[in-house]
Amino acid sequence: MSKDDVADALDEIGVLLELQGENAFRCNAYFNGARTVRSLSADLKQLVADKTLGQVRGLGAALAEKITTLVTTGDLPYLAELRGQVPAGLIEMRQLQGIGSKKVKALHDALGVDTLDKLKAACEAGEVAKLKGFGAKTQANILEALRFREEAGKRVRIDQATGLVAALVERVRALPGVVRAEACGSVRRRRETCGDLDILASSADAQPVIDAFAAFPEVVRVLGQGPTKASVLATSRVDGEKVTLQADLRVVTDDLFPFGLHYFTGSKAHNIRMRQRALDRGWQLSEYGLGTADAPIACKTEADIFAALDLEYVAPELREDTGEIEAAEAKALPRLLEPGDIRGVFHNHTTYSDGSASLEEMALAAKALGWEYFGVGDHSQSLAVARGMPPSVVRKQWAEIDAVNAKLSGVRILKGIESDILQDGSLDYDDEMLAGFDYVVGSVHTHFTLTEAEQTERVCRALAHPALTMLGHATGRLLLRREGYKIDLEEVLKTAARFGKMVEINANPYRLDLDWVHVKRAKALGVLLVINPDAHSPDQLALTRFGVDVARRGWLEAKDVFNTRSLAEVQAELARRKRA
Structure with missing residues (x-):
């Protein structure tokens, strides 16, 4: 099995355990293990052959044993057993926006719902709203998520995402009062496919920016709108092909823009490492700033954030926790191709x-x-x-x-x-x-x-x-x-x-x-x-x-x-x- 095959298997185990109600620590061990395997620069088969897999950071003895079985046999009885215990439809339900594993498990346990069609029928019959922890609003959100999945519940290629987000960002930058605006998330990290769009803007008055964004001609539906954030369904044609994605705009004051840009660019794994580095210095790092409540550290750009943490600036494309923090600390980052x-x-x-x-x-x-x-x-x-x-x-x-x-x-x-x-x-x-x-x-x-x-x-x-x-x-x-x-x-x-x-x-x-x-x-x-x-x-x-x-x-x-x-x-x- 390839590294990607092994990582996919570990991710699947994590999801199946979540759907069975296992504790988060055990589930996250498999998710983190999958990420570690995907980012290995060494030959996975050689690590298995040398019996040194357990020495890789993030892979304990139990994970190493399962990975070894996958690599050497191409199969894992434990995964096959889990698949037999969890209906396949629960995994599809888990992919709906705003519905986590706990809710999926509750729906299955209480109503026997194990497919998207049964979930839709239960919502339309009002059965979901009666469940403890759900209610009418959650039921309505599930129906909306089902509709959304039918209309735009798929990833698109980076060229398609780039075309749509560029049009939206250009419009945001042109709005009165906007100081800065950038695309964030996976499109800024230049991942090969994207599932949604994240845009960050800075302005002293967020509400007019949010209102204007919700009325952009590309917007076909407003999914949510507040004083500083809006979520919309946006569409455009890129090279003659219709592209429809959820787009989220957040508006912050300009002093918070660098922190928001870093946070919402991700990846999640990179952000965790950066937050830990701040904690090691007695500071907090989030989308709201760096430092302490009594002594915040002002940063005008993302580069200032990295400098404050004694790091070289890390380009967005490298922010996957695959060694960029260590290289930035050693001042050994590559001069990336332009x-x-x-x-x-x-x-x-x-x-x-x-x-x-x-x-x-x-x-x-x-x-x-x-x-x-x-x-x-x-x-x-x-x-x-x-x-x-x-x-x-x-x-x-x-x-x-x-x-x-x-x-x-x-x-x-x-x-x-x-x-x-x-x-x-x-x-x-x-x-x-x-x-x-x-x-x-x-x-x-x-x-x-x-x-x-x-x-x-x-x-x-x-x-x-x-x-x-x-x-x-x-x-x-x-x-x-x-x-x-x-x-x-x-x-x-x-x-x-x-x-x-x-x-x-x-x-x-x-x-x-x-x-x-x-x-x-x-x-x-x-x-x-x-x-x-x-x-x-x-x-x-x-x-x-x-x-x-x-x-x-x-x-x-x-x-x-x-x-x-x-x-x-x-x-x-x-x-x-x-x-x-």
């Missing part, structure tokens, strides 16, 4: 396969972004569904690239290919043709149902091929639409390191593959990363910024990313690899 560090990209498509623009149009779009080079990565011959190129078409494309390069100035087209990794791990052209490309991106597009061992062997064999330069979208996932194929990424990354291959961060928001956890692991293994937009049109080249987000969450610096190098450096390195 969008402006990118000087070109490699994996892109044109009308030669399934792209919508010509070579020249794509190259000019890259130049407009300030890039020095544009790398072609059209599909290879086996992927007929995407108009993969037979050898004759490849040679035609090479000739056109030479002609366009002779014509253009300020940008260089590089001859690449996105070669299918075939079922047996071979690449999609013979060695003679592969040698004609400047570089080769190897990707899996078919046979997703192979076993984990078969898929891993397939990809690792491709990584051993001398012609392969970089591995494309390593898991094949499509966020919120399709899980990736089963593959041992630890073994894949180790193989990439062993053969000196690059691994792609696919910046398309549908993919963002590798994820940030594996990006961080790749860096630890010495794997060189490359950020590619997988663009199929000129405007999609700008998607590269979402890959930069992933890189930053994975602690990458410019030196860790191949396409921060100049054209001359890239050409020299690609030529060296072909000679090796």
Whole structure:
């Protein structure tokens, strides 16, 4: 089982225990254990093999034993037993806004409610309101939560969330009396998906700001409104697709803005570590300030908060309690990659396969972004569904690239290919043709149902091929639409390191593959990363910024990313690899 599989199992145990009424300490042990496993930079399988898992902070003997069983057998009888004891519908009920495990358990115990449909029927019949600890208001809130779930109870991709929150924040900033306004939460930390939006603003008079926010044209429903906070259902179209999310606005006085910004950005785990650091100094840290009641510490910015706690400023993308506090204390945080560090990209498509623009149009779009080079990565011959190129078409494309390069100035087209990794791990052209490309991106597009061992062997064999330069979208996932194929990424990354291959961060928001956890692991293994937009049109080249987000969450610096190098450096390195 992968780290994510193990972490998911631990989270599920915590939830099932909550629904059985277990004490919070025991439940939180599993939730904290899941977070620890997800953030491990070391190889989980190796820790199990070395019997050193119990030495990891946050993993006690009991958790280590269960994790060992999961890793070595792929199963856990204890989890199977819990699943048999808790109706599956209770977990869905627990996901409703404002309904925790205690209420779910009470509803099940008193009314036998074990599905969302039964819960809705019980509310509509007035049965929930009669229960002790519920009442008419809670019953109405549950019905509202059920309606909300039907309308907007799903996560959206980061590009969709960014588009909606940017529109809302821009409107808030333009309101009279607003001093500062920022997006917070997971969208500020640049997580790959978001379930809601958090916005913080500062003003000396909150009520007019709240009233105006509730009347924004994007707002389709007001879920709650008070003197300093409003919760709404907001919607807009992002790239032609309708996006609907809950958006919460909080308004504070400007002296409290830095504290609120830090608190509402999160993550929860990061905030706990920061609060403990303040407590160790005899202070309190919350959204309301830092210090003591008698001696508050004024902070104009978030950076002042970190400085007061003897820490370097921690960028929002790093705030996951995965070592950032220790690095900030040691003044050893990375100089994170910036969008402006990118000087070109490699994996892109044109009308030669399934792209919508010509070579020249794509190259000019890259130049407009300030890039020095544009790398072609059209599909290879086996992927007929995407108009993969037979050898004759490849040679035609090479000739056109030479002609366009002779014509253009300020940008260089590089001859690449996105070669299918075939079922047996071979690449999609013979060695003679592969040698004609400047570089080769190897990707899996078919046979997703192979076993984990078969898929891993397939990809690792491709990584051993001398012609392969970089591995494309390593898991094949499509966020919120399709899980990736089963593959041992630890073994894949180790193989990439062993053969000196690059691994792609696919910046398309549908993919963002590798994820940030594996990006961080790749860096630890010495794997060189490359950020590619997988663009199929000129405007999609700008998607590269979402890959930069992933890189930053994975602690990458410019030196860790191949396409921060100049054209001359890239050409020299690609030529060296072909000679090796």
